[in-house]
Amino acid sequence: MKLSISALLAFTLCAGVVQADPIRQGNLEVDGAWARASIGASRPGGAYFTVRNLGNEADRLIGLSSPVSAMPMLHETTVSEEGVSRMAHVEAPEIPAGGALVLEPGGMHLMLMELTGPLEEGGTFPLTLIFETAGEVTIEVPVLSIRATGPEE
């Protein structure tokens, strides 16, 4: 029996979309990844995920890479008491022992700048996270609707 290329491709796409289990890397667990569909590729995309630290020592997210973005970066949105919002780069955030690094709308986000192509709803893309202690792990990020506000159940 021969599997056609397109069948293989469809299989990997599905595998990515239904990915729900947390990915374990060392003492860390990466979970709940999703990105919002982009409008074209000229504006930055936004993605979110959670990293839990099941170990006894803090770790740090020291690097990010993805084929969909030439400039992926962690940003934090802050809204001042007067209601003024701005974004700031977060460098090497800590994942405290027994704690978590949570990216979610209105808080921290993965800003995918210089997109190499549009993030299309229903697709997925690989994202590599590099941790100081736990090392490198690549996850598949599902792209949800532009009106999504959280990961798929």
Next chain:
Amino acid sequence: MRHAMPLTPLQKTLWAAAMLAAAGFAGLTWSGAPGASGPSNVAQDTFRPEFRLEDAAGRVVTSDDFRGRYLLVFFGFTNCPDVCPTTLIEVAQVMDDLGSDAAQVQPIFLSVDPARDAGMGLAEYTAAFHPSILGLAGSPEATQAAAESFKVFFAREDDAAAPGGYGMAHASALYLVGPEGDWLRQYDYGTPAAEILADLQARLQGHLP
């Protein structure tokens, strides 16, 4: 500069600071600078925000065009992948849930980064969230005047970690303007769509102005 009400000294100071920033005043740090996002919900504090801007097709759009309808106005920029979508998603939800009353409410996305946004398909951006949202951009002067008229703060901030080397700090609330053109209230960032919907429905049914 036209104001329905004079600016307070604090607001004057803020605007002076914002203009310095717009002029590219280097070395200013904004982390400690307060921003005037608008007056609080004080009923007697009425004023009529005005604007004269352009839609994505280049047509002139003014505040007077919307008399008889409520305006739901958000100041933002399209290179903002977090706060702006979050608010536009809420607005989209409100518009869907208003059902047949939706015709009485016009949501507006007012660009505080007009030069960049106008060249990037503003209509395509707003329509991706909801077809009813009208994206407006204007000259820097008209944008400044609109923000002043709403008494809201925005400022361009140089940032190597932002696309194009700069980001925009901006008021994150939604502003409600009534059918007569009066500023009615603001919905702070993060106000659930259901709360905005309930407030709008109370007004449409005549229980609130």
